[in-house]
Amino acid sequence: MVTIYDIAKVAGVGKSTVANALTGKGTVNEATRQRILQLAREMGYRPNLVARNLSQHKTLTIALILPTLVNPFYPEIVEAVENIVRQHDYQTVICNTHYDFALAREQMDRLISRWIDGYIIMGTSMELNDIIRYIKQGLPIVLCDWQENESAPGIAQVSVDFYRAGQIAAEHLLELGHRSIAVIVDKPWQALRLEGFQSMMLAAGIPVPVEMIEAGNSTFESGYAATKKLLAHPVLPTAIFAANDLMAFGAMEAVLEKGLRVPQDISIIGLDDIAISAHLRPPLTTVALPKTRLAKEAAELLLGQINGNKDMQVSCLVEPYLVVRQSTAHPPT
Amino acid sequence: MVTIYDIAKVAGVGKSTVANALTGKGTVNEATRQRILQLAREMGYRPNLVARNLSQHKTLTIALILPTLVNPFYPEIVEAVENIVRQHDYQTVICNTHYDFALAREQMDRLISRWIDGYIIMGTSMELNDIIRYIKQGLPIVLCDWQENESAPGIAQVSVDFYRAGQIAAEHLLELGHRSIAVIVDKPWQALRLEGFQSMMLAAGIPVPVEMIEAGNSTFESGYAATKKLLAHPVLPTAIFAANDLMAFGAMEAVLEKGLRVPQDISIIGLDDIAISAHLRPPLTTVALPKTRLAKEAAELLLGQINGNKDMQVSCLVEPYLVVRQSTAHPPT
DNA sequence: CTGAAAGCGCTAACAT
């Protein structure tokens, strides 16, 4: 492990001259600077970021906190966030809470102790009360992919207009002529999607009966199980709105397994637009979330906050949009 | 930011007494220890890991280097590795090289500067020459999911018997009665799978003709494109072996799109057994890699290396196994 | 333009 001090000795100069030469900060005679740089290369010098972090009180690292990696939605976000912050010389550490709030606290404590510069916290990965505590301690935090009515005012966040997303799903199904529609939703996390959906149905004069609303927990399996229940009803829905793609995927499996056709017998619409959705059989109609946009806004908001940009928007709402593929059609006549 | 020094002042003791009380290392009067602990809690003390790392010359952090997160195979590995090392109080930082060797070097330099304690490097994420350089510098490294003939001897690695995996795929297809089988493979990364496959075919007296071997790059899209080409041949194969599940997935899409049936007209077998494979239509027959096992072995090997366990196995080969689902069947008569 | 010195917060001998 060669340090600036080693270089200084060999070069016959002071420690700080080496530091200046290496970082290009102070002012150093061009000749000696070249000599030092040359030496650094020869001796295989590597700056010690641990030491630098300690003395500068920052780590150029942000944390991305998410509830799981099993849902491909999150890896997609990770890629996007990482690509952006890397351009600003920040590193990303991802922190997987496994939907476990206690574990989340534990891990967060570790991150704070490591002097992570800022945090992007994805929805359902942490309890809001904990987050508020962290914010009070002065940690730069931006919430991402939370329901916008869920967080306290004044907290930086970029989220999706989930209410609108629910409306879009309903609109699409209504336009196709569906009147008997079931919903699979992960309450309370996805409450807004449900509300938006219901509002649109109500406006069309077709309130959603409670027995047509099934609970899921955002996984494939839960979508599958919920649909099984739905299909046991005496009167079947002609369409199913699953509040995320993975559950829609599970719903599709249950429907097909029962020998029914998608979309001829039952239409299915999801929400997310993860990569595989385009390749299901049939390809999934879904309300897409602009993931790259989400990641970009969150990253930039956080970076701004870290660097003390007081005059940035504190929050931002991105619009979902409909992607029509082949899992939805007119109801059977 | 309250430090041990702050606590020391308030408690009216020395810095190191506080340190001892907090870490439980030295020997401290039980009464004063309780007082200090109490104070630490009240004052909201958080150990500063940056400082600790600097003084201890270690960070309790390992890096998991992988080529992408788009292939769900990797998130699955991440979850497994992370779960294991967390139990040993290590943190994982994932490093995504995006299949870009130059970027990989850049990021690796950063990680080294951060004093990451050890590295798990997944196949195709880095150039072997670079890795050898790092190992010479004394960095604890274990290779994971590389072709075992690919790495220099003496390098710690846990990999899959990919040759055997190729054989298993061929065996299965041969047993079903297939004689005209195409292969989609990402050379050179997947060379061993191909060789194993070919060896088995040869043993059965049915060498694989070159025009039945298409190149892919491990993505869904490449599997799709390769299959398009295959299906343009005058004489169609009755089965396709794709050297990973994502390509098999693409192959399936191409076949179905052409109006052919899987498996009645063309059987498809993949390799990996990622989570979604069980839910494709039809569910994908595949040669499964024991991902949890892979992650566990790699993590433990690395941890052993970090802690100077000289007497550990330097490498380990795990066995793949066949998972028969519904994408393979007898060839059409 | 250069170097000495203090400090970041913690650990680890070594005295007391």
Place this chain on the structure above:
DNA sequence: ATGTTAGCGCTTTCAG
């Protein structure tokens, strides 16, 4: 049992 001291490697005044 407790305190003193010297680092860890780097940054950052501030004199020379």
